[in-house]
Structure formats: structure tokens, C-alpha cells
Amino acid sequence: MNLITDAWIPVRRKSGKVNRIAPWQITEGEGEDVITVLAAPRPDFNGALIQFLIGLLQTTFAPKNPREWRKWFQQPPGTEELREAFEPIVYAFDLDGEGPRFMQETDLKNSKKAKIQPITYLLIDAPTDNTIKDNIDLFVKRTSQTKTDDGVIFCLPCAAAALFTMQTFAPSGGGGGGGKFTSLRGGGPLSTIVVENTLWKTLWLNVMEMSYFSSNKNYPIEHTFPWLQPGKFIRSKKGRAITSEEMDPLHVYWGMPRRVFFDIKCGEIEKQCFVCGCMTNKYSGNYKDLTMGISYFAGSGKNKKPSWVYPLHPLSPYFIDKDGTPTAIHPQPGGIGYRHWLGLIQSDQGNKGKRQPASVVEHFILERRRDLRLWAFGYDMDNMKARCWYDSTMPLVLADDSIRKSYEFHTAALVNGAQYVSRQTRAQIKKTFFKQVTDVKGDLSFVESRFWQETEGDFFAYLSKLRDALNRSDDVVPILKEWHKRLASMAETIFNDVSQTGAFDAADPKRIALAWRDLQKSIYSKKLREQLGLPARSR
DSSP states (O other), X not given: OBTXXXXXXXXXXXXXXXXXXXXXXXXXXOGGGSEEEEOOSSHHHHHHHHHHHHHHXXXXXXXXXXXXXXXXXXXXXXXXXXXXXXXXXXXXXXXXXXXXXXXXXXXXXXXXXXXXXXXXXXXXXXXXXXXXXXTOOOSSOOOSOOTTOTTSBEEHHHHHHHHHHHHHHOOOBOSSTTOBOOOTTOSSOOXXXXXXXXXXXXXXXXXXXXXXXXXXXXXXXXXXXXXXXXXXXXXXXXXXXXXXXXXXXXXXXXXXXXXXXXXXXXXXXXXXXTTTOOEEXXXXXXXXXXXXXXXXXXXXXXXXXXXXXXXXXXXXXXXXXXXXXXXXXXXXXXXXXXXXXXXXXXXXXXXXXXXXXXXXXXHIIIIIOOOOEEEEEEEEEETTEEEEEEEXXXXXXXXXXXXXXXXXXXXXXXXXXXXXXXXXXXXXXXXXXXXXXXXXXSOOHHHHHHHHHHHHHHXXXXXXHHHHHHHTTOOOHHHHHHHHHHHHHHHHHHXXXXXXXXXXXXXXXXXXHHHHHHHHHHHTSHHHXXXXXXXXXXX
């Protein structure tokens, strides 16, 4: 199976029809037959496959200049044109066979040190040895598969998707020694994609001009696709940190931290794929792996830093510390929403460093300036344990150059004001039920989560109002006052709902009254009004 020539990527067409295509067919179809989105059986597969296709286009079909970019956006290339563009690297994308295999280390085939793992272990959220042993696989239940039983199998399209998903989002792993390494962006990185109404337009909006990946060196092909010559980069006895200086800049899309080799079988009897449910006679039930693959981080412990620093991955937002060290942003508990506007869509300079959006997002805002949507996704990881897969979209409400600075200033005020009120609400609810904040038992994060969720629709509505007012040169203070009123109302509603549920038997009426007083002081304080850009109250 070849991942460029064969049909293996699940897509949905405008008509609702779902089928599998080869990558060169992404522009296929018109009208009701046009391809709109990916349709993989798992959301993390969709997140990985969109990056696979963007990386493929960036590697083989990147526009030379903005004019060429606009040409292909307005009139997509034909399928034959894409097939010809992909042809030079087809040999690097074989999933099986005797030669080099896509994102696999062929030397593991006959390695006595390599361990045999069930194919389900490639799923980042699947329970593995220790999880099953400790009986804590609460969300993704174990299968009956053993390490030598191929009763649970993946069809080759799902095996390919699982492999690329693991290499792209790889968390830290066990296995002794130095363990198994994280992805080029760390374990479970957050990715952000600008979304349009067709698959082609979505992909092309996230492809950068060729100059973004410029280099003075002429790198051999294995410095883009290391699986073509893995021994050049992987050391069995000692992990090696790969630096961005020694690799082709395009390798940023093709990181290979894990050492994997599929055991692929072709039998007379068809079996059902564990992931998608299809029947197939060519499948994989096990794979071999080893620790100590390609590391994208140098040092260890507190001294551990990313060794890949240029170019930054175009699809990830980053935190740049005071020393200039970039760290890809990772999802955190609570989901992804407008509270992350600063950092995902708009840069934010803090005391400890700068949060900046993904390069494709910054480029889109500066050059494209269209109201579309941002798709953000990734794993919330606790070391090697997946706590949650977050996947959400939010509107991109953008402003013209003439008002951008003012618009971004007021937008930051709206977000920071909401952040202040949500934290104050949670703090006062703590005071309601506990004499000392240190007495708090349990998780009160639901308070802030509810606050953000129930004000999200209003936030984007106020963004549109703010932009319209600035375009008309109108006074924005009435809009800021409305937002302040909405924040205060939500804080009061949540406080009353939670404090009156009776969920805490120890609730004291006096503490409730004092906490309500302090909440009122904070949400109508001079500090919040200044943060929102509101004038001081007249006496």
C-alpha cells in the first residue's frame, strides 16, 4: 500500500457521501460531489490527516509567491497536476513492502531487542500494560487482544492513520532506559487550522509560500523523510537530539520520534477492522517497537529544551520565553474557547514571555483578512496518559489594517476582563463553602468552565459590534459597558446557582453573604473598569 497513490483517506462530500480517496484526488468533484471535510472514524485521525495533507502540499506543491497562492485558491489544480507534483516522493510513502516504509524503521523487522506490541497500542488514548494491570482503563476499555493474538486488527488505512497520529502527537512513553520520545512539538501539541467550506480551500489556506521554508543548504531527501535512512538519525544505545540546523526545514511536518515496524499480513479470510469496522484480508494486528528513537529535545529535567527551533511548526501556537526558547502550546483541562483568543489568534506579551499564534494564522490575518473559522485540536496529556482529546472551532472575527491596533487592544480587554471575573467568581464560591481556601476539597474548575461556555456566544457577538463601531468611528464605550454588564450578570447567576444547590452541607449563610459582598466589590471594582477600558464612575 502506498499513501500517495492508493485511496485510503476517508472524506465526506457535499452530498453527504463518504468514501476513501488518494491524496492527489483532494480537488476531485464539483457541485454536490465536491469534498468538504475529512471523515475518519476517530477525531484524532482527522486532526492528523489534515496535517498529513497540508504537509504533503507544502513539501511538493508550495506556491512560489502570493500571486501563485491566489491562483490555486481561486482555481484548484486538477487531480493529474497534483499526481505529477506528488510523483517524485511516492517511493518514500510505502506503508508495506521490502524497502523503506513510511515512518517505520525497517531494521526492527529482524531485531531481537524489539518488542511485539498489539496494534491497539498505537492509539494514544488506548490502555496499555500498566493501565490494564492497575485496572484504571476507565474511558477507553481494553480489548481481549494479547501480544501474539491477531484477533484485533487494523485495516491498512487505519494502521497508516494511527501511525501518523502517533508520530505527530506522540506523548512521552515508558519502556525503560530513556523511554520513548515525544513528537517534534512535544507530547500532544495543540494544532490550529483555518477552515473553509471545501477540503481543498481548507488545506490551501494553511499552506505557506515557499520562502517560509527557505534554506541555504541542499539537504538529501532523508533529511526530510528520515525513515529512508533511519540509521543516520537513530542510535539504539543512546538517544540523539536532532537539531533544526541538520534537517531540511520541511521535516517539521514529518517528525518521527517513535521506532515502529508493522507486522502486515495478507490472509484468505477477511477480518473486521477494530477502528472503522470494514472487512479486509490485508491488515496489521501487531507491530514491533523500541525505545530511544529520534529526540527533538536536548538535555533533561529542568534543562530540557526543544532542539528544533526553526522553522516553528506553522500549525502550532507557541510560547516564547525571555531567552527566546519556543515551546509549542498544549491543550489544558477545560477545553478550547474564546478564553484562548490571546495566543491562538492574537499575540499576547506577558511578564514571562510571549504567546503567539501559529504562523498560518498570523499569515492569514495579515494577508487574507476574511471572517472564517479556526479549528483547534490536540490531546491534553499528563505525561504518557491522555486525559482528553479537545476539538473545537471558533469564529475568526477579523479587522482591517486601518482599525486593527485599536480592535486588538479592545479585544484583549474583553478577554482579560472575562478572565478576571471568572477567577473572582470561583474564588468567592470557595469562600462560601470553606472557612479557609486551603480547606477546599474537590475540583471547582466547573465554575470557570461554565462561565466561559455561557459567555462565548456573547463574546463573538460583541466582537462584531466592536469592529462595526470602529469602522464607523463610533464610540465603543457603550459596547464595553454592555460586556461588563454581561460578565457581572453571569458571575452573579453562577454564584447564586452554586451557593444554593445544597451540595455542600457545611454552607454557612454568613459566609455566603460575605462572599456575595466581595463578589460585588470585585465585579464592579475600579480595577475591572480600568481593565475593560471603561471611564471611572462619576461621583
